[in-house]
Amino acid sequence: xxxxxxxxxxxxxxxxxxxxxxxxxxxxxxxxxxxxxxxxxxxxxxxxxxxxxxxxxxxxxxxxxxxxxxxxxxxxxxxxxxxxxxxxxxxxxxxxxxxxxxxxxxxxxxxxxxxxxxxxxxxxxxxxxxxxxxxxxxxxxxxxxxxxxxxxxxxxxxxxxxxxxxxxxxxxxxxxxxxxxxxxxxxxxxxxxxxxxxxxxxxxxxxxxxxxxxxxxxxxxxxxxxxxxxxxxxxxxxxxxxxxxxxxxxxxxxxxxxxxxxxxxxxxxxxxxxxxxxxxxxxxxxxxxxxxxxxxxxxxxxxxxxxxxxxxxxxxxxxxxxxxxxxxxxxxxxxxxxxxxxxxxxxxxxxxxxxxxxxxxxxxxxxxxxxxxxxxxxxxxxxxxxxxxxxxxxxxxxxxxxxxxxxxxxxxxxxxxxxxxxxxxxxxxxxxxxxxxxxxxxxxxxxxxxxxxxxxxxxxxxxxxxxxxxxxxxxxxxxxxxxxxxxxxxxxxxxxxxxxxxxxxxxxxxxxxxxxxxxxxxxxxxxxxxxxxxxxxxxxxxxxxxxxxxxxxxxxxxxxxxxxxxxxxxxxxxxxxxxxxxx
DNA sequence: ACCGGGTGTCATAGA
DNA sequence: TGTCTATGACACCCG
Numbered sequence: 001x002x003x004x005x006x007x008x009x010x011x012x013x014x015x016x017x018x019x020x021x022x023x024x025x026x027x028x029x030x031x032x033x034x035x036x037x038x039x040x041x042x043x044x045x046x047x048x049x050x051x052x053x054x055x056x057x058x059x060x061x062x063x064x065x066x067x068x069x070x071x072x073x074x075x076x077x078x079x080x081x082x083x084x085x086x087x088x089x090x091x092x093x094x095x096x097x098x099x100x101x102x103x104x105x106x107x108x109x110x111x112x113x114x115x116x117x118x119x120x121x122x123x124x125x126x127x128x129x130x131x132x133x134x135x136x137x138x139x140x141x142x143x144x145x146x147x148x149x150x151x152x153x154x155x156x157x158x159x160x161x162x163x164x165x166x167x168x169x170x171x172x173x174x175x176x177x178x179x180x181x182x183x184x185x186x187x188x189x190x191x192x193x194x195x196x197x198x199x200x201x202x203x204x205x206x207x208x209x210x211x212x213x214x215x216x217x218x219x220x221x222x223x224x225x226x227x228x229x230x231x232x233x234x235x236x237x238x239x240x241x242x243x244x245x246x247x248x249x250x251x252x253x254x255x256x257x258x259x260x261x262x263x264x265x266x267x268x269x270x271x272x273x274x275x276x277x278x279x280x281x282x283x284x285x286x287x288x289x290x291x292x293x294x295x296x297x298x299x300x301x302x303x304x305x306x307x308x309x310x311x312x313x314x315x316x317x318x319x320x321x322x323x324x325x326x327x328x329x330x331x332x333x334x335x336x337x338x339x340x341x342x343x344x345x346x347x348x349x350x351x352x353x354x355x356x357x358x359x360x361x362x363x364x365x366x367x368x369x370x371x372x373x374x375x376x377x378x379x380x381x382x383x384x385x386x387x388x389x390x391x392x393x394x395x396x397x398x399x400x401x402x403x404x405x406x407x408x409x410x411x412x413x414x415x416x417x418x419x420x421x422x423x424x425x426x427x428x429x430x431x432x433x434x435x436x437x438x439x440x441x442x443x444x445x446x447x448x449x450x451x452x453x454x455x456x457x458x459x460x461x462x463x464x465x466x467x468x469x470x471x472x473x474x475x476x477x478x479x480x481x482x483x484x485x486x487x488x489x490x491x492x493x494x495x496x497x498x499x500x501x502x503x504x505x506x507x508x509x510x511x512x513x514x515x516x517x518x519x520x521x522x523x524x525x526x527x528x529x530x531x532x533x534x535x536x537x538x539x540x541x542x543x544x545x546x547x548x549x550x551x552x553x554x555x556x557x558x559x560x561x562x563x564x565x566x567x568x569x570x571x572x573x574x575x576x577x578x579x580x581x582x583x
Numbered sequence: 584a585c586c587g588g589g590t591g592t593c594a595t596a597g598a
Numbered sequence: 599t600g601t602c603t604a605t606g607a608c609a610c611c612c613g
Contacts, residue, residue, distance in 0.1 A: 476591060478603055
């Protein structure tokens, strides 16, 4: 519904309007342009003018003056954009513990090792905790080893926590405190000299399975290198007997699959640009590991759920050559935009989104300055001609000046040119003999505007036109700003998507790193477990059967030898807890 | 002839 | 209440 058919016919200056209308007919404008209240006649007028009125198509731009004015007005063209690249991975090293751990983790709390749902980070921390606990307990042994060995206090958690084994073959509460280290003490200097020096006869007493101190630990293994610590060169024969391949892995819970149940390497395939083959290879690498099994069953679901939003719709094929990665990044709802160099770079760098804004979206021109359009070759077509109401005569005279016009003087040519540059409202204002510029009409503050109006004796039609010009002019700029904002919003959202995708890819990379270190740690823990277990001896000097006993890690960091049935029960209990929490 | 994008304009809501 | 601004909707133009 245009303004042409909207207005009622009630105006005072009929004559003036008619005159101006006739003038404007030459310009292609209907009567309504002169009086808002007369626009209802537009339909009739249109019928009358149908034959003669043509759309002018040569308004290649607004008035030069207006252009210059607009150029000054718009200060937003140089807007800033959010940073293209998110914080580098190196910027968050604290959150990414590697194998060479930060010292801050060394003294973190110890939690039971046999918990089922630790995050990789927790596991790493637990390992550090284990080491620190060993050192702490070693110091404790140095001072009160004899007390612990011979006079376990009634409240000792180590002796009470696991006193529920009445049927144990060994005679009392089975813990490592009660286990004899027997003949393994010579070459197993992990433990304190005091412990080593204990006679075998004391095997029935509590025996903390802890190193004497960090010094001895370090001296034993030569360095603090964890790899060296957890890959002892060789176990003695006895130890090998009991820690053979058939030894059950009580640390299975340590690396419980639940710990990894949210890990899907297919995420990587999607986010990192890994192709599916690479992803499956990596997944196999983890799955084939001795205990670290990625729950591959989660991969499909992960694909269909969490990743589906960002990868399922790859119909909008990216122009990038980054193959599956880029196509996986293609976002629905962001299709249909042609390639642009700016996004292309991003895309190549990160396998980024397929959403490529059209060139026009990168047009940072001032919406108040259409002249800038002509400065940008690729925006030439934007400079539309919207002089719908210009009369064909005006058009003709502008576009194809008759021979007589060519003979006009420069002044006339200039006048024609300026005439062409004038907007519709400017033509109307001129026709109505408005005594000030449209620029003033539109941009003056209200007070000054009213002041200006009061200075002149203006007819009702003139005042109406002036108000319309002001309203249209302001709304025109508002519409331009609105469209600009809309494009900016789209661009910002697009960049946000790219940033989030980069973040996601980075987090997945870190996840893989965690998995790698987790696997290594599990191997180390397993080796250590087997070594320790293999060196344990009962009161008769015989190794414990791995099918009947297992090492249990207490909450306070101590290590206990308990019957396997009890260990299994506890393991089940540990598994249940997280599930209950989820409910 | 049709389509997509740009632009001007109007109506309207909200500040 | 009047003014200004933002925005959806529409019409028109252009390529």
